[in-house]
Amino acid sequence: MWSSARTVAEGDTIIVWLTRDQLQPLVVTPGKDLNTKFGNFKHADLVGVPYGSKVASRGASGRGFIHVLRPTPELWTLALPHRTQILYLADIAFITAALNVRRGSRVVEAGTGSASFSHSIARTIGRAGRLFSFEFHEARFLKAREEFRRHGLLNGMVRLQHRNVCKDGFGVSGVDAVFLDLPAPWEAVGYAKEAMRKDRIARICCFSPCIEQVLRTVSALNDAGFTEITMHETLLRPIEVFQTPKLPSVGEAAAELKRAEVRREEKRQRQIAANRRAVEEAREGKEAKEREGKREEGGKRKVVDDEEGEGEEEPEHKRARVDVPSTPGVASTASSTRPRTTTSAPQKINVAKALAEVRGHTSYLTFASLVPVPAGYAGRTEAGSSSNGGSGGGDTPVVKVENAT
Amino acid sequence: MSTFKTSKSEQKSRDPGIQSGDLVLVRLPKGDIRSVKVEKNTTVVIPKFGAFFANELVGQPYGLTYEIQDKKLTYAPPKTLEEIEDTDATNELINDGEFVQPLTVDEIQALKRSGVHASDIIKMQIEQHANYSLKTEYSKDKYKKRKEAKYSKVFATIEPTLYNVCEYWFAKDQLRLRDLRIDSLSQMLNLANVRPGGRYLAVDDASGILVAGILERLGGEGKLITICATDSPPAYPCLMQMNFPSSVTDVLISLNWATAEEDYTPILPPSDIPTEQVKSDRQKHRLNKRKAVTDLLNNTREELFAGEFDGLLIASEYDPYSIIERLSPYLGGSASMVVHSPFSQIIVELQAKLRVLPQFLCPTVSESWLRRYQVLPGRTHPMMAMSGTGGFLCHATKMYVRTLTN
Numbered sequence: 001m002w003s004s005a006r007t008v009a010e011g012d013t014i015i016v017w018l019t020r021d022q023l024q025p026l027v028v029t030p031g032k033d034l035n036t037k038f039g040n041f042k043h044a045d046l047v048g049v050p051y052g053s054k055v056a057s058r059g060a061s062g063r064g065f066i067h068v069l070r071p072t073p074e075l076w077t078l079a080l081p082h083r084t085q086i087l088y089l090a091d092i093a094f095i096t097a098a099l100n101v102r103r104g105s106r107v108v109e110a111g112t113g114s115a116s117f118s119h120s121i122a123r124t125i126g127r128a129g130r131l132f133s134f135e136f137h138e139a140r141f142l143k144a145r146e147e148f149r150r151h152g153l154l155n156g157m158v159r160l161q162h163r164n165v166c167k168d169g170f171g172v173s174g175v176d177a178v179f180l181d182l183p184a185p186w187e188a189v190g191y192a193k194e195a196m197r198k199d200r201i202a203r204i205c206c207f208s209p210c211i212e213q214v215l216r217t218v219s220a221l222n223d224a225g226f227t228e229i230t231m232h233e234t235l236l237r238p239i240e241v242f243q244t245p246k247l248p249s250v251g252e253a254a255a256e257l258k259r260a261e262v263r264r265e266e267k268r269q270r271q272i273a274a275n276r277r278a279v280e281e282a283r284e285g286k287e288a289k290e291r292e293g294k295r296e297e298g299g300k301r302k303v304v305d306d307e308e309g310e311g312e313e314e315p316e317h318k319r320a321r322v323d324v325p326s327t328p329g330v331a332s333t334a335s336s337t338r339p340r341t342t343t344s345a346p347q348k349i350n351v352a353k354a355l356a357e358v359r360g361h362t363s364y365l366t367f368a369s370l371v372p373v374p375a376g377y378a379g380r381t382e383a384g385s386s387s388n389g390g391s392g393g394g395d396t397p398v399v400k401v402e403n404a405t
Numbered sequence: 406m407s408t409f410k411t412s413k414s415e416q417k418s419r420d421p422g423i424q425s426g427d428l429v430l431v432r433l434p435k436g437d438i439r440s441v442k443v444e445k446n447t448t449v450v451i452p453k454f455g456a457f458f459a460n461e462l463v464g465q466p467y468g469l470t471y472e473i474q475d476k477k478l479t480y481a482p483p484k485t486l487e488e489i490e491d492t493d494a495t496n497e498l499i500n501d502g503e504f505v506q507p508l509t510v511d512e513i514q515a516l517k518r519s520g521v522h523a524s525d526i527i528k529m530q531i532e533q534h535a536n537y538s539l540k541t542e543y544s545k546d547k548y549k550k551r552k553e554a555k556y557s558k559v560f561a562t563i564e565p566t567l568y569n570v571c572e573y574w575f576a577k578d579q580l581r582l583r584d585l586r587i588d589s590l591s592q593m594l595n596l597a598n599v600r601p602g603g604r605y606l607a608v609d610d611a612s613g614i615l616v617a618g619i620l621e622r623l624g625g626e627g628k629l630i631t632i633c634a635t636d637s638p639p640a641y642p643c644l645m646q647m648n649f650p651s652s653v654t655d656v657l658i659s660l661n662w663a664t665a666e667e668d669y670t671p672i673l674p675p676s677d678i679p680t681e682q683v684k685s686d687r688q689k690h691r692l693n694k695r696k697a698v699t700d701l702l703n704n705t706r707e708e709l710f711a712g713e714f715d716g717l718l719i720a721s722e723y724d725p726y727s728i729i730e731r732l733s734p735y736l737g738g739s740a741s742m743v744v745h746s747p748f749s750q751i752i753v754e755l756q757a758k759l760r761v762l763p764q765f766l767c768p769t770v771s772e773s774w775l776r777r778y779q780v781l782p783g784r785t786h787p788m789m790a791m792s793g794t795g796g797f798l799c800h801a802t803k804m805y806v807r808t809l810t811n
Contacts, residue, residue: 006713006737017802020767045811052738052803054763056810065808067766070739072598090773093591100566103601103624124622126601200420201468201564211785218486218780227483231778231785234588239749239770239797241756350757352749352770366780371468374480 001122001151002071008049013151015075017067023079025071027150038064073120083140086116087181090236091207091362096124098232098367099177099203104128106175108195110165110182111135112144117179122153131157132172136164170195181207186220193224196370206366214364226368233364238355246347422466423562427648429462430563430573434554438563438573440646448476455558467564474558481559487546488782494541505535523556543784567591567621570646571614575792582643583611584747585720586795588775594618596800597716597741601626604714606732608632611720611745613641616657619718620644625652630709631659632732634723658705665731667710673699713737720745725755725799733764736803744799752797759801768801
């Protein structure tokens with residue numbers, strides 16, 4: 001599919017990684033320019049660059065750079081042009097495993113949509129496999145065809161058709177796995193059965209966002225003779241990692257509170273002393289005033305007694321809090337409850353939590369198997385009953401299984 | 406029994422059905438899964454369940470359901486789901502501890518010994534059950550299913566796909582898989598871009614389930630070098646369950662942490678002894694064998710040190726950073742690295758170390774979540790019990806450190 005060479009060549013599809021949320025697919029076309037918020041680049045300059053390189057932008061303003069990555073289906077999922085709602089890693093990976101898609105598998109998918117799933121499946125089945133992809137929307141079909149052609153998928157690996165499979169079926173047979181991402185998958189279940197191989201287990205997955213769709217799908221699968229019907233939901237929880245100063249102990253807080261109490265008491269004592277002095281001075285002053293006959297002092301420097309000193313507590317308290325930095329390791333000399341580290345840098349720890357907003361639901365994944373039926377059984381499964389075949393068809397030996405038609 | 410005939414093209418395909426010597430997973434009526442060895446001309450014993458002649462299974466495709474009768478297997482068509490009619494019945498008049506079943510355990514045992522079929526025993530139990538008619542239809546269905554599971558001698562063979570083998574091992578011994586559940590495992594294989602023809606490095610202390618996944622995806626095309634902590638190549642017990650043909654496992658070769666060091670010279674017994682000193686054919690044979698081992702080791706080391714691998718996958722009990730330090734130099738530019746651990750702390754500390762290094766682009770941490778639903782008609786709901794964890798992943802892309810300027 002995409003280039004597996006070490007370096008970028010003209011005409012390669014590459015992924016330009018700008019930021020975690022900004023990935024841009026690019027067909028390297030010398031003569032063209034790439035303008036990003038991290039600077040300007042000439043496509044020609046990317047030719048010959050090893051995949052996995054950081055490339056600096058051109059010119060004097062060029063302090064920005066881009067990362068040049070080799071496309072993978074997982075990067076493609078993040079970078080592709082959306083034509084529809086797309087499938088993401090968690091669902092794609094789980095479906096691939098549950099449908100037993102591997103090298104050489106023959107797989108049907110409908111519809112193609114934005115081809116996020118298609119690229120992943122094509123990668124997994126490889127050249128020995130075959131993906132039959134069906135899209136009923138003409139414009140989306142044409143865009144997908146162009147994309148597959150550019151990615152070198154149309155030479156044997158992927159067969160894309162513009163076709164409404166709910167009306168016209170798949171027109172293929174003997175496939176190992178079917179994936180239906182359709183608004184009404186139950187309409188295609190019968191055709192899917194026709195397309196699937198009958199000599200070995202074949203598997204189907206229907207991808208539906210609503211539970212009502214699941215119920216209709218389950219009953220259609222059941223009626224068509226599919227078994228092992230299961231339904232799953234899978235999600236990927238992205239987790240962010242942060243660095244934070246080591247959390248302080250409450251012992252620290254207690255020590256600080258104690259220091260504040262001591263300071264408050266000291267201040268109170270100072271105020272008492274000051275008041276006494278003031279009273280003394282006042283008395284002396286009065287005598288002096290009486291002597292000098294000057295204006296009276298008092299309004300502002302009010303005489304306070306012990307208890308009223310509390311009124312000034314608040315600013316004092318605030319000052320105390322500022323004095324002691326909350327950063328551990330730079331605590332004030334008064335601190336004695338915590339052993340002090342000799343390093344000047346505050347100790348950091350790594351913490352992690354899930355992202356605040358995450359994908360909470362994509363779709364329900366309904367799986368079922370089509371199990372081979374021995375020829376003597378005429379392809380009909382018995383409706384579940386308490387006598388599970390033992391008495392009914394107990395004499396029938398295990399016989400040759402019908403070949404795929 | 407007539408054997409299942411396979412066409413020539415099928416024999417070449419990778420799913421030839423059950424073959425002599427295979428380890429076959431079977432699902433018993435209660436839903437538990439067992440692994441049995443199917444060896445031609447022997448008797449297969451499923452402990453506490455039943456026994457049958459192995460030849461009955463050899464050549465059969467996977468997925469079929471059988472009933473055991475006198476060590477012979479008869480095909481039992483798989484069951485489909487049944488709609489259940491809603492009735493007005495409730496459990497209003499049903500109380501715990503009431504005597505409802507006059508049929509005693511001894512009587513049931515006697516019936517079983519006399520060869521009465523399970524379905525007939527259940528019918529008798531239902532007929533004699535005092536409160537059966539009071540039950541809701543849902544409850545009746547549950548009762549019947551429970552009884553069937555108890556007496557039935559029906560089992561199904563399970564195809565050894567990566568999904569099924571991982572599920573079996575995860576249920577059997579989650580710790581030995583290091584919590585590597587199938588959703589996490591499949592995410593690893595996708596994130597590392599494992600594809601036919603690719604070249605990968607892996608460290609698997611998860612019983613080989615990761616190696617099984619990579620080999621399955623390579624399908625015999627490409628290369629996998631694993632590094633292990635043991636002297637000889639590791640056992641990877643999960644691989645046995647996959648019944649891979651040698652064409653699939655041949656792409657796997659192992660080194661250990663000593664031989665994977667570039668400046669270490671492995672201490673090997675001499676294999677280049679002048680021909681005049683070789684005394685016997687036996688000695689010559691031994692020397693040839695020794696030489697083959699030496700050459701293989703040297704070639705594998707050369708291949709590792711030449712680098713340019715497409716991906717590195719790690720599910721190890723060792724410090725993942727110490728592994729990445731040693732093996733990431735052998736990755737090509739833009740290659741993927743995926744690390745799994747059952748513990749969030751390990752992955753978080755790893756991410757914190759990697760993100761300050763320019764050779765690793767955007768180390769990303771995630772946890773996978775998987776819920777299964779019961780989808781019986783009219784009774785669809787999430788299963789009451791679910792797997793609590795499938796572990797944590799850290800994924801990053803290998804970059805060249807030097808920034809290219811024009």
